[in-house]
Amino acid sequence: MPTSLIQPEFRVKIDYDKCHKCGRCVQQCGWGVYDFNERPIPDDSKCRACHRCVTFCPAHCITIEKNTLAYRDNDNWSADARKAVWRQAETGGVLLTSMGNPKPYQRVFDHLVLDACQVTNPSIDPLREPMELRTYLGRKPDSVEVEPDGKGGFKLAEGAGLANNIKLDTPIIFSPMSYGSVSLNVHKSLAMAAERLGTLMNTGEGGLHEDLYPYQDHVIVQVASGRFGVNPDYLNRGAAMEIKIGQGAKPGIGGHLPGEKINKEVSGTRMIPQGTDAISPAPHHDIYSIEDLRQLIYSLKEASGYKPVGVKIAAVHNVAAIASGIVRAGADYVYLDGFKGGTGAAPQVIRDHIGIPIEVAIAAVDQRLRDEGIRNQASIIAAGSIRSSADLAKAIALGADVCAIGSAALMALGCHLCQSCHTGSCSWGITTQKPELTRRIDPEWGAERLVNLVHAWSHELQEILGALGVNAVESLRGSRERLRSIGLDEQMNRVLGVKPAGL
């Protein structure tokens, strides 16, 4: 019998006439595709199409092609569906995958278009005029109380005004990715970039390595169900704390970091023995209800001298009511993660079939909080496949305060979305703990690329604001009047609070 019915997905082709026989491809591939016998010999079945070898081949003689095996036409049983059945018949297991949902669901962002000024109100040129992106993350008071300062002016009344908010120079932050799932060099790149950008990175659930302490004012420290690395010192180091309830790529389930990834450094940071699996339970075992969440929020606040506490949830059907409860429970921000958000490892069935799009979640939550008159009490962070500054602008117009980027940030570091993070063999040195791979990312290089990306998107957001004739991002935030939809049905328009183009 054959060992597998599944044929390789890709074909690795080498133009041997051009090949230098230098062996760089053998050295670069993290998947062990290449053997070397006078010349590199690829094993197609191991290839993930991550392009590491292609990028580094000095002769540019490697091409990766799709294995264009013909399957008997059947729209119902796609090739992928057939392969999944074969794979599960072989293994009897849950199919694992990583990164975001690749299925061809409707991409709502791609059905929204932005407005611009013509004649009746002037557009503003961001090259010549100030164009402000500064954003404060956190709970805002209902109003500002002032009293005379005795010098003819006014000062804030005792205890009034903005407190415990985090200043962001741009409404883009990095989404939580734990040390353990990604390498320390990735964490360092993110932290250094966050500091230079005046924004935030997020530890994810794996604790804060001491190498990141110098950047702690630009770090959100996460408290997830596994409580890895959580102690009072950790909580006090962060600029804010975040309770992770769920993740867009795997709503309702926990996490599992295999023991192979728990080396000495990860073990120390996570406060668990080396080589043991790090298992995050599906729920927090001290949060079985909204009132339990409130207790944890205030426990964290008490432990940290009332730093902001956010709550991250996956966007699910009832997200608006859940978010409202979270705000009323005392959260300073709600982090909404849409169903296209990435992951370092998730069951494929969960990633591809659970949750709702972030666009819809932003719209529903923003409207609900406004209906209840509590929109000012918490910021909304939106994540789950923010692919460009256009997505960013549209998310803000729908009602998000800030967008978090994870997949895009990793792509800046070289990620090619090969969806193999869970293997721990990332050729790009991102989602691995193997020293020969992790050293592929120089944090200085990584930080520079991340800064470039966020700067580029920020500049583009400024261009968009200028075209809209406003010079501060708060004038776009929640301004759905500046959006129109194309090709969305009436119900979706209603949910989004957006008119169709032409109206």
Add this chain to the structure above:
Amino acid sequence: MPYDLERYDTFDVRRYREESPFKIHGGCGLMGMCDESGALRSGEDAILAMAVQHDRGNGLGGGFAGYGIYPEFPDHFAFHMMYHDVAAKEEAEALFDQYFTVDLAEPMPTRPVKGITDAPLLWRYFLKPYENKLEQAELSAEDYVVHVVMTINSSVDGAFVASSGKNMGAFKGVGYPEEIGHFFRLEEYAGHTWVGHNRFPTNTPGWWGGAHPFTLLDWSIVHNGEISSYGINNRYLEQFGYKCALGTDTEVAAYLFDLMLRRHKLPLSLACKALASPLWDDIDRMPEDEAAVMRSLRAVYGPGMLNGPFAIVLGFNGGMVALNDRIKLRPLVAARSGDTVMVASEESAIRAVIPEPEHVWAPKAGEPVIARVKDMEWPIHGDLHLDASAISCAVTGTDQSCDTVEVNA
């Protein structure tokens, strides 16, 4: 016919026309003038200031508001009404009878003017709330009046309240402002504060109720500009129970002033800073106490910041405020001469009334021009003396009062 035909005379509109030189159409025009000594100026001055700005409008809307114009009824709420038909009038008057003592009801004095057609029925009423009803409703007189105004505007088909404040009135309609002023015989009124407007509607079709000034109680607003942040301003106000149904930017500005001045008790100067915020770079350079106030204002009232080009004049019993947007995208000129403070879109308008003002300047972006009538109660908390609770808010959010400020066309 609402016209008072017996008082018809041959007022010469051309006089005003001649004052206006040829110009390229440039949006709306506005003016505000206030005599800080409390001395009264004829409405003719207001007409004159608007007439020279004739070409800033397109004849689809003009209007004025005057303060101190009804000295014989200083404590009555003066309702200026527009009715599309007699049925609407009867329905509204039934409501008045139910809520108020009606001390005078009469047609607005008007005269036929070429160019003014399709005028609705125009009436005015001098009303006092029934004391026992006030007590029953546990409302301040202001809340009570707002409730009635909103009821009429939202549920009496064909009736619209043009203004409802004390000792003030709005005179507005479809036409050029000098025609409207002439039509309403403004030269027969005298007020310490006047605001005027000439409209070039782009976003809403010209209709009588939609002309400026837009009013709520004593507040009147005239506005030149288009608020590019209208979408979020509107949604922000909805959170506080306001419903912007009129579809004009001006409405948003009026409610924002109402929210900040009345309900949140912000000083006028700070409310202006919230509406036309200083840049973050400038805030960062301020002394820490001031910067803390400004940071809080921006972070809290960011959704209410009026972004986009505007020049605005807010009139009220006690004075006026003129304000430009944060980067001054619309014209606003100010002048002071003796006790008179005057603002307008164009300096020519000021010089038409005061040929040689002592001091003329262009107010900076976001810097309010404030005129305050001496010895008058200043209705704005924070810039002194008045207990905020004395002017309880128009929208209290309780079931008994008006939960939703709604104005329907």
